[in-house]
Amino acid sequence: MEIQRRTGGARARRTAAAVAGGLLAGLMVTATVTGCSSETVADERPGGESRAAAVAALHRAADVLVRSGSSRVRTTMETATGGTRVSIRGTGAYDFVRRMGRLRLVLPKDAMGTAEHEPITELLASGALFMRNRGAGIPPDKWVRVDTAGIPDGNLVTGGATDPLAAAELLRGARSVSLVGEEGLDGTLVWHYRGTTDIGRAARVASPGVRGPLAAAARGFAEHAVPFDAYLDRQGRLREVRHHFTVTSEASGQSGQSGQSGQSGQSGQHGGTGSGGTGSGSTGSGTGSGTGNGTESGTGSGDGAARSGRGGAPGPQGTRRTLGVASTTELYDFGAPAAITLPKSSDIYTGRVESTQT
Numbered sequence: 001m002e003i004q005r006r007t008g009g010a011r012a013r014r015t016a017a018a019v020a021g022g023l024l025a026g027l028m029v030t031a032t033v034t035g036c037s038s039e040t041v042a043d044e045r046p047g048g049e050s051r052a053a054a055v056a057a058l059h060r061a062a063d064v065l066v067r068s069g070s071s072r073v074r075t076t077m078e079t080a081t082g083g084t085r086v087s088i089r090g091t092g093a094y095d096f097v098r099r100m101g102r103l104r105l106v107l108p109k110d111a112m113g114t115a116e117h118e119p120i121t122e123l124l125a126s127g128a129l130f131m132r133n134r135g136a137g138i139p140p141d142k143w144v145r146v147d148t149a150g151i152p153d154g155n156l157v158t159g160g161a162t163d164p165l166a167a168a169e170l171l172r173g174a175r176s177v178s179l180v181g182e183e184g185l186d187g188t189l190v191w192h193y194r195g196t197t198d199i200g201r202a203a204r205v206a207s208p209g210v211r212g213p214l215a216a217a218a219r220g221f222a223e224h225a226v227p228f229d230a231y232l233d234r235q236g237r238l239r240e241v242r243h244h245f246t247v248t249s250e251a252s253g254q255s256g257q258s259g260q261s262g263q264s265g266q267s268g269q270h271g272g273t274g275s276g277g278t279g280s281g282s283t284g285s286g287t288g289s290g291t292g293n294g295t296e297s298g299t300g301s302g303d304g305a306a307r308s309g310r311g312g313a314p315g316p317q318g319t320r321r322t323l324g325v326a327s328t329t330e331l332y333d334f335g336a337p338a339a340i341t342l343p344k345s346s347d348i349y350t351g352r353v354e355s356t357q358t
Contacts, residue, residue, distance in 0.1 A: 054177040054193055058230060061238045062168035062207065065096045065331070068237055070338040074330040075103060075161040079323050088160040090122075093338035094331075096165060099126045099209050100340040105160050123342060124163045126209035129155055130343055142349035149212035152220030156213075157245055162327040168238050169210040171230060173202030183231070186332060190231040190239050197243075199224045222248050242328040248320055 065071075075090035086108045094101035101124040107117045123130035129146040138144060148155040148163075156162050156170075177195035184190070199221055203214035218224065223246040231240040 051177060054179050054195075055174055057232060057236060058171040058174045058177060058193060058195070060236065061171050061230070061232065062165060064236045065165065065168050065238060068235075068334050069097055070095045070334070070336060071164075071331045072333040072336050073101065073103065073164050074332075075105075075164075076328040077157065077160055077162070077325060078328075079325045090161045092122075093336060093340075094124070094164045095338040095340060098340070099165055100124060100342070101164060101338070102340050103161055107160070120160070122159060122161065123340060125342060127212055129159050129163075130348075131159070137352075138349050141347070143343040143347055145343075145348050149216050151213070151216060153245075153247075154213035154215070154217030154220065156217050156243075157247060157325050157327060162243065162329055163210075163213075164329050164331060166210050166213060167241050167243065167327070167329040169206045169214065170197055170199065170202045170226065170243065171228070171238075171241065172205045173198040173200070174228070175201070180229075185231055185239055188233055188239065190233050193230045193232065195228060195230075197226050197228055199226060221245070237334065238331060240328065240330045242326060245325045245327060246322055247325050248322050 071094055073090070073092050073094050075092075076087055078085055078087040080086070088105055088107055090103040090105040092101060092103035103122045103124065105120045105122060107120065109116065117135060118133050120134055121132045123143075127147065127149055129148050130143045131146070132143045133140050134144055146155070146159070151158050154166070156166065174195050174197040177193055180192040180194050182189060183192050199214060200218040203211060203218045206214050227244045229240075229242045230238060233239050
């Protein structure tokens with residue numbers, strides 16, 4: 001079997017919902033949204049060549065990570081429309097035993113190549129996401145806590161990065177899998193698997209700490225089938241996984257409205273490429289962003305069941321569109337320290353998120 005050498009790699013409640021949703025909304029709109037060797041090591045493949053063996057190797061990938069202890073992490077979330085690709089990149093560490101991680105996310109630059117926002121710090125925990133330096137009127141020394149089981153996509157894409165353990169747990173729903181080949185990834189021999197996983201199936205068999213967010217994603221995503229590329233080393237550890245999600249949004253109108261006061265972002269109405277804009281009110285919250293031609297899109301959620309939901313209510317002449325979002329998680333330096341301490345209750349922001357309209 002041919003080996004390809006590849007270097008680098010792809011690299012609560014209302015207020016919380018408004019803050020978290022802005023990351024994905026901003027990503028969508030800004031995007032106008034090997035040499036070879038004959039070496040083989042067939043006897044050391046974690047999944048062998050048969051389809052059943054490959055599926056079994058992917059189903060146990062999350063369990064292998066827990067046994068591995070910890071690792072460093074790189075994440076990339078990107079989308080592309082109109083020939084423009086936009087990415088949110090993150091670096092950090094993850095403790096798979098405690099199911100906790102820390103990421104530093106760098107958001108896309110504006111059309112002039114200028115950074116519009118300082119890096120965001122995220123703490124990942126079972127059923128929760130903590131964000132600091134999110135902006136939108138939140139004090140820089142405060143954290144916002146998001147219940148990931150309450151986000152329509154289970155935080156698979158909303159927060160700007162997929163929780164590394166959730167990315168592995170999602171592979172428990174893998175059905176159609178094939179072994180692409182053996183490759184070199186950052187100097188390590190890995191086996192490249194390609195297939196499709198099912199969010200609903202993964203949610204039913206996921207570990208308890210991840211089951212709630214994945215169940216939310218199964219309810220929120222219109223498309224449950226998620227194509228992926230996964231790379232396992234000879235110990236069966238997941239070294240990289242790339243999921244291709246299909247996200248539905250509104251192309252125009254006042255999407256992002258829900259409740260009485262959640263409003264879509266107003267940026268982008270005066271030309272140029274804008275993103276962001278969050279609002280929260282007495283009964284609902286919404287996030288939104290604008291494109292250069294003045295259209296707006298966003299997501300929103302409210303207290304009432306009739307008002308909540310991914311995408312909010314479409315505005316006048318609004319049309320639904322789908323965007324592909326590729327989320328890549330890379331794991332390396334297994335065993336590296338991953339010291340994560342969750343914020344004290346006094347450090348968590350409980351106030352209202354201001355609207356960042358321009």
